[in-house]
């Protein structure tokens with residue numbers, strides 16, 4: 410058999426993955442436009458669809474640790490400065506405070522309205538039209554209570570910042586098409602833009618390029634970075650992202666390798682599934698950063714159940730808890746309890762005659778006597794059992810509402826169910842790890 414025939418036979422046996430064909434026309438156009446503006450790719454990557462993660466980036470060659478996977482010149486970043494220098498920047502010239510997210514959202518609504526007349530058209534065309542984040546749902550009554558509360562806060566914030574913008578545009582018209590700005594800035598458009606910013610913006614260290622002459626009520630550290638916002642998140646990915654002022658670029662380096670034909674991930678931060686779902690609209694099964702949080706009342710009720718005589722904590726203990734901010738991260742993870750959680754339960758469960766100095770010593774050395782550790786574990790088991798019941802109940806309630814909700818919010822619904830399942834899995838693992846730690 411000749412060499413060519415052998416190669417053809419081998420190709421037939423191991424067909425090249427069809428992955429690259431998945432690049433959408435919008436992505437191809439985006440890259441073309443970026444190249445016209447002087448952007449150069451640093452690695453052979455292309456957009457593709459993945460069964461588990463949706464649209465993302467695939468490696469067309471082996472990528473080594475330390476490789477720069479993207480370099481984006483300043484002029485291709487959308488920052489507060491970009492907005493202020495644009496035609497819609499006048500909105501922010503009033504002596505009022507705005508948030509960075511509000512400024513970027515207004516810009517996106519405006520540029521989307523301009524359509525093919527927008528400089529950013531190729532980028533806008535690539536952006537998703539809908540989201541699985543709970544904040545994008547019109548009806549959130551079906552969400553489990555904890556998620557509902559957090560979502561309501563975000564939606565209130567979107568609404569508040571939206572009204573502030575609408576008050577400024579008042580009865581003005583678009584000088585392009587004479588449409589009233591109030592109909593261009595419809596609430597649906599603004600909440601779409603808001604979700605684009607929360608799911609896609611990158612965090613930049615405030616630096617000279619971000620200097621702006623607008624009153625911001627938060628730090629000016631958000632930017633939309635075309636191309637970089639095609640990378641999906643993985644909790645195991647390790648990256649370094651930073652501005653190189655001398656080159657006028659924002660760049661992102663991978664600290665781990667990726668093999669050819671695999672999805673390239675970046676890391677959005679050490680985010681639990683709750684945070685991933687609320688902010689980005691997805692979860693990661695067996696997420697190594699996952700936690701289940703406990704409230705102050707969860708802890709206090711459980712301590713009272715185990716030690717009914719402990720009805721109060723004295724003033725010194727209260728002050729100590731507040732000073733050390735021991736309510737900040739009261740949670741458990743698959744391998745055990747957070748430090749705050751152990752400390753809080755210990756303070757609550759110590760007999761009244763134990764001096765505060767002794768309590769501090771145990772907490773800061775992270776060494777508890779067997780008896781104390783035993784009580785901490787018993788208290789946590791009570792909390793875990795209550796939480797498990799709560800999640801099981803919420804899960805079955807969700808299934809009752811299944812039909813009507815999936816019709817409206819299919820993807821979001823699937824993630825909520827997945828989230829509850831992940832919480833249940835994590836609590837069971839944590840209970841098991843406490844058993845082993847005790848032995």
Ligand SMILES: C[S@@+](CC[C@H](N)C(=O)[O-])C[C@H]1O[C@@H](n2cnc3c(N)ncnc32)[C@H](O)[C@@H]1O
Nearest residue numbers: 462463464608609638639640641642689690691
């Ligand atoms: C910065 S964008 C990443 C690119 C995006 N997938 C796209 O098609 O444009 C962030 C969004 O991607 C999705 N995403 C990111 N990482 C994911 C993952 N590991 N699994 C599922 N969806 C993910 C979520 O919808 C998230 O809001």
